[in-house]
Amino acid sequence: MQQKHRYIPGLDGLRAFAVLSVMAYHFSFSWAKGGFLGVDIFFVLSGYLITSIAIPAQGNSIELNVREFWLKRIRRLLPAAYVLIITTFVWVMLFQREMLHSLRGDAISSIFYSSNWWFIFHNLSYFDSFGAPSILKNLWSLAIEEQFYIIWPIVLIAGFRFFKKRSSLLMIVLSGIIISALLMGILYQPGADPSRVYYGTDTRSFELLIGCLLAFVWPMKKLSSKNLSTKLGNLLNITSFIAFGILILSVGFIDEYQSFLYRGGMVLICINAAILIACISHPASVLGKLLSFKPLYWIGSRSYGIYLWHYPIMVLSTPIQEIGNPVYWRVGLQVVITFLVAELSYRFIEMPIRKKGFRPYFRQYLLINRLNWRGFPFAKKMTTILLPLVILVFTVGMAGVVKGKEQLRTTAAYPMQVQIIGKEYFPREMEPVVPNNSKTTEGKPPHQANGDALPPIDEQNKEAAKPVETNTNDTAENKAYTRILAIGDSIMLDIASDLHEKYPEMTIDGEVGRQVSQAVELAPSYANYNQSGNAVIIELGTNGFFTNKQLDSLLQSFSNTHIYLVNTRVPRQWEGKVNNALEAKAKENDHITLIDWHSAAINHPEYFTNDGVHLQLKGIEALTSLIEQAINVP
Structure with a gap:
């Protein structure tokens, strides 16, 4: 017969740290760049606790009632989550119907705990999303946990039955950790959005399995302070404080775009979390007692409800244009509401049903x-x-009886790639053009919505649309440069028409979602612009951060020209990091000039569409004018 597992209040303190880290990250506080790592703590902790409950303290047999195990998990997880989903859906249907269209699919996938794969298949980034974020995006981690809870007890029973020895089962768990971690490293692409490896059950399983492995080698039921020497006790406590310090530093300084994170970094962070959990779980742990502090215990014991509710409350009560730029009074109010709702959920839903x-x-x-x-x-x-x-x-x-106005999460409904060379405009060949089926102007770039559309390609005569490069010495608007090249992302697409009007001979190359890493690959095709007397305008960083190596590589491609770096105004976590990197390069190099779009736009919400990133007509005019002022100065 299995022993009843020991309650460890210090682990509630660790839960409090984890959920507060996640909240700080979602509220976009700059001091919590790695707050998303709180989810890693939850994963390791879940694996440890569930396996500790399921397996015997010793011996090579297991007595686990799978039906009872699943029923307990259902009682613990489903009621609060389903109340959240239903409440959120009803709220949106009654008060914020513009979000209803995208919420249906998210709600269905969340009900069946498959939202992580839903987000992957629908290309919904965890990090880079414009427009209205998914209100239920934070439920992706609960989907992974529930999928794990379905499979893991079956694996345990089969493992004990067929392999007999605990050591053999332990090796299987270790193999699973290695395979999952390797898969994350293989699928990760530096410079690209990491959401596939971040959401994937296959690429995140190692975190839960590290917790499972800890349960085998450090069984909770056998931990005791009896016969623990002073020397070992001191080692335990020193180790716990070091591990906790590493975790705090990780939350403060690691960000989601660092490549090492997906190529071994998360494994190390989870191993560190496992060491911390092992120390806190021991009755002799001083840190465990400190983390039992009542406010931390209160937050930790209600961490499930806090995690469920904080993100929908944040999204529903924050203007889209201001997501990513925390307003302290609003955040304070959102936190209070979150804690209040979590307390109600804990008292009247979670605990009674549990x-x-x-x-x-x-x-x-x-x-x-x-x-x-x-x-x-x-x-x-x-x-x-x-x-x-x-x-x-x-x-x-x-059921779809009530229709919601579709609100796109990302830019679409206009050409994904545009190239303007000389006086000709055309989408890049072999690239898809997203059709606009809307009967209104919603979803179009602002210059199209106002009737100032770029001239269409002549499909009957593609030969006439081939690139023709011409000098611009006689261009009235430009007295400083022989030729000008502009490379950018969807913001460049927004201003392309106005730039083309002011500088008919300018070469403009824009692409929706373009990253610096993609521009590095594009740069060699414009090698003939890397000559003295020319200028290159680079507008990138809207869609995420880049490495210093990637930026240097792009700038090196145009080392003989004068480069203008347009910084970004994007209400997302990476805005400050992008702008700091661009400013640093401008200060380091005499042939690089910073065009400070961020400062020009920060107090002008009228410049932007509903997503707070892409430009209305006033924003197009302002950015075009800013570029014009910069490049017309010899």
Whole structure:
């Protein structure tokens, strides 16, 4: 018979640290660049606790009732998550219907705990999303955990049955860790969005398995302070503080675009988290006692509800243009609301169902005998009346009876790539052009929405649309340079029409979602611009950060020209890092000039569309004018 596992309050303190780190990251605080690593702590901790409960403290056999195990997980996880999904959906349907279109698919995938794969297949980035983020995006990690809870008990039972020895099963777990970590390293592409490896169950399983491995080598049920020497006790405590310090530094300084993170870095962070968990779990741990501090215990014990609710509350109560730039009074209010809702969830949903089950819960809180209606509390009466109405509204909304206005999460509905050389405009050959099926101007780039569309390609005569490069010595607007090249992302597409009008001979090359790494590959095709007397305008960084090596490589491609770096105004975590890197390069090199779009645009929300990134007509005019002023100075 299995022993009842020991409750460890210090682990609630660690949960508090993890969930507060994630919240700080989602609120875009610059001092919590690596706050997303709080999820790694949760994964390792989940693997450790679940395996510690499931396996015997010793011996080579296991007595695990899979049905009971799954039922406990359902009671623990589903009620609060489903209440969140239903409540969020009903709120959006009633008050913020512009988000309804994208929420349906996210809600369905979240209900079936497959949202991580849904986001992968629909190319919804965890890091780089414009427009309205998915309100339920934070549920991706719960999907991975639930998938793990379904598979892991079966693996344990089969492992003990067929391999007999714990050591053999331990080696299988170790092999799983290695395979998953290698898969993350192989699938990761430096300079590209890392969301595929970040969301994937296959590429994140090693984190849960590291916790499982810890349960085999450091079984919670056998930990005791008896017969622990002073020397070992000191070593335990020193190790715990070092591991916790490493974790704090990781949250403060590691960011999501560092390549080492996906090529061994996360493995090291999870191993460090496992060491910390092992130390805190020991009864002799001083850090474990410190982390049992009541406020930390309160947050940790309610960390599930806090994690569930903080992100939807943040998204629904923050203007899209301001996501990524925290306003402290708003964040404070959002945190208070999150803690309040999490407390209600903990008291009235999570704990009652966890302790009593579903039937007693519904009998106690919801179902009312019509003969005794007058004897029941007002709150219970209202709950019984409102619950069917809420479920009805949710069902109607999910069925698509009520239509929501589609709001795109990313730029689309206009050419993905545009090249203007001389007086000709055309989408790059062999590249797809996203059709615009909308009957309104929504989804178009602002210059198209205002009727100032770029001239269409003549499909009947593609020969006439071939690139023709011409000098611009006689261009009235430009007295400083022989030829000018402009390379950029979707912001360059926004201003392409106006730039082309002012500088008819300028070469403009823009692409939606373009990263610096992609521009490095593009640069050799414009090698003939790398000559004295020419200028190159580079507008990149909207879609994420880049390495110093990538930026240097791009700049080196145009080392003989004068380079203008346009910094970025993008309300996302990487904005400051991108702008600091561009500013540093401009200060280091005399032939590089910084065009400070960020300072010019920071107090002008009227420059931007609803996503806070792409440009309205006023923004197009402002950025074009800023570039014009810069390049017309010899």
